[in-house]
Amino acid sequence: MLSGERLSAIRAKVNRAQCSQNKKSATLSSVSINGDRITERKKESFKTANSFIIRGKIEENETLTKRGERSLNCAQQRYVVVVNGKAHTVFTHRCRSRHCQNCQRIKAFVWQEKMKEIIPELSINFKNGKYLFITFTVKNPKITNLRLVLKCMSRAYAKMFQRKAFRFVVGGIRSTEITRGKSGDDEAHPHFHAIICLKTTYFKKENYLSADEWGRHWGECLEAEFKKEGLEYNAADYPKGFPRVDIRVAKSADGKQEITNKNIAEHGDQLINYVLKYSIKGSDLLKDGKADKWFWEFDKQVKGIRMIAPVGVVKKMLADLERDQFDYYKEQEKIEKLIADDVNFKADKAVFKKEDDFDYYMESKKDRFQYIIEAIEAKAYNYQCYYKALLSDHLLAFRSGIDGIIENFKKIKNTKTREGFEILEKAEMGLVKIQCERIERLQFICDALVRVGLYKKMSDFEYVNIHTKDKTTIAKNNIVGVMKAVEEKLLNDFNQDFMRLENAKSQDVFNTVVDRVNEKSALIKLVRNEILAAGAYAYDADNCEYIDLETNERLEVIATIE
Structure with missing residues (x-):
């Protein structure tokens, strides 16, 4: 959304006199010099789209029908800003059909x-x-x-x-x-x-x-x-x-x-x-x-x-x-630059429908600044949905990769030979490398969500959803960052298993949970030793505590249950 300061600055410069035209009957052609061309292209595409729908129904061909429906909805509504008499489309849905005159233009x-x-x-x-x-x-x-x-x-x-x-x-x-x-x-x-x-x-x-x-x-x-x-x-x-x-x-x-x-x-x-x-x-x-x-x-x-x-x-x-990527904030700047030299600019939603005839009729129901905000948000919405889905998929892959590293640590804990240890250690490095690549992609996606106006960047690796306030934290893309993510997953699992001890209803169940708790404890120690070896942790032998050198925090001691 346009910031309050920015919106106030624009409003201060603009004459907010209401348009004297009849809002119900105003068409895009009546308020802009290029409205006829825009409308004519839509009318041509409208005829082509109907041809696909009619033939699709006659032949019971779902593909033809869907192609027609997609083209029929193309540019059905368009947010426009009329500056110095010329209409500029800020946002509209497109079908990308080869036969659509709007999309080909x-x-x-x-x-x-x-x-x-x-x-x-x-x-x-x-x-x-x-x-x-x-x-x-x-x-x-x-x-x-x-x-x-x-x-x-x-x-x-x-x-x-x-x-x-x-x-x-x-x-x-x-x-x-x-x-x-x-x-x-x-x-x-x-x-x-x-x-x-x-x-x-x-x-x-x-x-x-x-x-x-x-x-x-x-x-x-x-x-x-x-x-x-x-x-x-x-x-x-x-x-x-x-x-x-x-x-x-x-x-x-x-x-x-x-x-x-x-x-x-x-x-x-x-x-x-x-x-x-x-x-x-x-x-x-x-x-x-x-x-x-x-x-x-x-x-x-x-x-x-x-x-x-x-x-x-x-x-x-x-x-x-370079591919021109959508940027929510640059879109605001573009609109501001566009309207800067016309204090009497008009912003509205043009809807293609039949009143006297099929034409683009101006909606004229809202403040023109609200139309600008809606246009940018509508344009951003598709990108936001795409990157949100992408983020979900990549986070799932990252978590799966963390589980893979934990499984490899289990094998390391149980290996009896030097040769087996070396093979598993090499495998660990390969898994860590894959996770680092995944972190780079996650960071790119989160940065894209900032660019399209859904996330705010709090730090290099922390983002917050502007609307829900939910936080997304990305691990650092190095061995320490990946190992800390492994440690965090193991600590969560350890705490959950530990809480289950209180609810154990039999000795067998209690013993099973104890075994899981002790396994997690041993794995956490292995992971912390990896981070220690990488130089990110120190070890206080007197108190049996690991110290995070980045934050000087003393980490919780994870004991084994006898």
């Missing part, structure tokens, strides 16, 4: 941002690099062959850049776009859009490749891949004997400047956004708003196909990017 945006993130490094390493915008085509295949053709295109594209003629290519990225083939209702029109960075030496006369030369290389690589898959490739299908490759020098939006690594940060946004847009338009996906035979075949053909692929140094740079 988000995916495209992520790729666009990744490309923009590597531009500074690209500009430093290849400061004079220039760019080409290229479209690679192929003869329209039958929709039933689309999958194989896409695979051939991907492999041909990769192999083409391995040829000597393309040694001047620094790197680039390409995306796949598919439209309905105009030459036949049973065809598709797949093509690649690519932005390619080239060394300036490429543009010298002896190194330069014309569009036809690009086309020949593309055609040769395609033909080889088509033959591998048993597909027909006929050069006579193309006017020049090879597929058309459209090559243009990449230019700024106004067409006045050629894009280079010196100015791409300033002028390259539009081109990058165009190349990394979508795989198929919503208007092309359905025919007259309905799923037809072409759509259902398309759905089968594109399953698992990779639509975006980098090449060259761009591929490595993108792979080296």
Whole structure:
């Protein structure tokens, strides 16, 4: 939740005048300049989702029905902040379907941002690099062959850049776009859009490749891949004997400047956004708003196909990017930064439903700051559930590992030979190493729970749940930390067994419990000697006491019952 000080600071700067619009009838489009685009994408996905549900019910196909229901619920409600007239989605549930226009837009945006993130490094390493915008085509295949053709295109594209003629290519990225083939209702029109960075030496006369030369290389690589898959490739299908490759020098939006690594940060946004847009338009996906035979075949053909692929140094740079992890407190800062320059910003929940028509209607029931808080908490909730489950699983594995070490100590206590002792001691070191690795993972998970707003870190190894106040303590990831965890488990077991002595109802039961108590006592002594040997405990022989050198605490003497 936003801190009281932070919330007060924001409120002090903002004019809290109420919106004069009719709250019941206000739509996302009526309060934001980009509301129409957001709503249209939802409407297109809504139609596609319904198509899956209807077909699933007709065919009694549960998989199709679930896919449709998941897409139907995608972005059904979205928390939005409207700043300077533009709506920004703070949080919404996503289905991640390839046919969902909302999710494909988000995916495209992520790729666009990744490309923009590597531009500074690209500009430093290849400061004079220039760019080409290229479209690679192929003869329209039958929709039933689309999958194989896409695979051939991907492999041909990769192999083409391995040829000597393309040694001047620094790197680039390409995306796949598919439209309905105009030459036949049973065809598709797949093509690649690519932005390619080239060394300036490429543009010298002896190194330069014309569009036809690009086309020949593309055609040769395609033909080889088509033959591998048993597909027909006929050069006579193309006017020049090879597929058309459209090559243009990449230019700024106004067409006045050629894009280079010196100015791409300033002028390259539009081109990058165009190349990394979508795989198929919503208007092309359905025919007259309905799923037809072409759509259902398309759905089968594109399953698992990779639509975006980098090449060259761009591929490595993108792979080296750190994954952007959700941080509850950074999300607060992002929102504060977003609304800082608009005192009249609006925050609300847009709900897709039917009143006059299917549209995003603004809920307008709460204070706008409450909507911001709810949005961040809703976004954090999924991460919190994931890491809580992960923590539970890893704590279970750690406890199981402690039990394994205790079993090994039992064997050490009972071993009679030097050889057996050495084998068991080696096994102990292996078990301790595994536990140290588990502790590292536990600490990572607890730190993640801090990052997503559920835990507060009290010290390097102690965390507290903000809501329940429950504490989670992680052992130190070294032999002393692991052995102290073993000691703690044995002490708990010892105390529980000792308490059972009072309730023993027969001599046999009493003797059995005494044996267990004495065994635990002996094991505790073995473990404390291990910690003593590691230099973390001292031993006071006069009082038969172990002393924890870190805390100067004298440990309880665990006696054996005679």
